[in-house]
Amino acid sequence: MLFLTSVFTSIAALLVQRAQADCQLVGGNYYCSETTAVAYENIGYSGSYSDVTNMDESSCKCSQESVSFSGSMSPLDEELSVHFRGPIKLSQFAVYYPASGSSSTKKAKRDEGESCETVQHVHHMHKRAAAVTYVETTATVYADGSNAEAASTNAATSSTKAAPSSSSSSSSSSSSSSAAAGDWVRTSYYKPGSATNVTFLNTLGGTAGSGTWSTCFGNSLSYCASDGSSAAGSAEILDDVTLESNTEFMVMSSSECGDSSASGDCGYYRSDIPAFHGFGGADKIFFFEFQMPSDSSASGTNPDMPAIWLLNAKIPRTLQYGDSSCSCWSTGCGELDLFEILSQGSDKLISHLHDGQGNNGNAQGGGGSQDYFARPVDDTMSAVAVFSGSTIMIAQLDNSTTLGSTISESTVSSWLSQSASDATIA
Ligand SMILES: *[C@@H]1O[C@H](CO)[C@@H](O)[C@H](O)[C@H]1NC(C)=O
Ligand SMILES: *[C@@H]1O[C@H](CO)[C@@H](O)[C@H](O)[C@H]1NC(C)=O
Helix, strand or coil: CCCCHHHHHHHHHHHHHHHHHHCEEECCEEECCECCEEEECCCCCCEEEEEEEEECCCCCCEEEEEEEECCCCCCCCCCEEEEEECCEEEEEEEEEEECCCCCCCCCCCCCCCCCCCCCCCCCCCCCCCCEECCCCCCCEECCCCCCHHHHHHHCCCCCCEECECCCCCCCCCCHHHHCCCCCEEEEEEEECCEEECCEEEECCCCCCCCCCEECCCEECCEEEECCCCCEECCCCCCCCCEECCCEEEEEECCCECCCCCCCCCCCCCCCCCCCECCECCCCEEEEEEEECCCCCCCCCCCCCCCEEEEEECHHHHHCCCCCHHHCCHHHCCCEEEEEEECCCCCCEEEEEEECCCCCCCCCCCCEECCCEEECCCCCCEEEEEEEECCEEEEEEECCCCCCCCEECHHHHHHHHCCCCEECEEC
């Protein structure tokens, strides 16, 4: 964009001054202003990543093939899985899609100058940074090649205990009859003890009657038990539980994958796992109500570092933690951190996109915001992540917000058009 040079220069200078004044470097990460909304614009590009096509149990090697993609929101228009790490209590989770036949895309407009765009971005190591989990063994931490300079803080490791469980009921939300064109309709919903089109999984395969374990690839996906931390033999619904630090679970839909071949409806996935579809499509809304209580006595790999994040659902269906050639993550198939604590005991939640946008074929593209959401330590926080066209708006909602089985077009438009901290994309 062209501006009068002098005007531009002074704005830039002001921003730099403001950035220096307002942003703090803590543990290798910059934190600027508290925010209630972070906006990603122009998401989607033409590129490729390496998809896993086989996991060989005799050689312990994975095969990969390049796949191309393009268009708005790509590759985050592919199916996503939703991940949670303690300390966390999940009070509600829902997924909404545009009512059939509606076109949902609304252009967002928002204030500029609210974010610290001129501040250096410190990318954090991926939380998934690979830990191979073996039964009765704690995680082996790998450096997965990402940003070594940030390793001391975000170092990722991941915890390996994981999970809750859940289940799924096959009931559907076919309440779309009451939805007007432009409205969004809920297709998945969880509150403690009840779940529709939601499956809770973790990575303790082979320990409790679901999933598998092998010397090559360790524990696969498993059903997560209702306690949120052990595995189960079949789908269970997460109870009203608070997960401890280093405990993780994930949510997929209750729509089962067909066969595990690369040409199947979920692409290739590891044999003998509970395999479910994630949440696909360029337009979708995730809703969360959660609390992240403090866990000051925590130790381990991610002590008192709660997080909610999205992955390309192919990642957990092959290998979430382990050899990087056994998942598409390192080649940029996509991760969006929605709310992530980056250092022990921090009260600042950061969002960051890890994919190949700006750095095709590599998870070190993408970008994020250094503005942060306040961690909901004492009360629950409600929030949405709205994917619409090429915009992603991650927004905190008022405590009093109640979402029903449909969300009106005007409500979604108001979320998309609010003032927000702009994410900076590579
Ligand atoms: C369950 O969720 C998946 C993923 O969003 C969706 O494709 C499927 O249609 C949903 N099923 C029902 C019955 O709503
Ligand atoms: C939610 O309620 C708590 C007190 O119950 C308050 O401290 C907090 O600021 C509220 N958050 C919002 C976004 O209204």
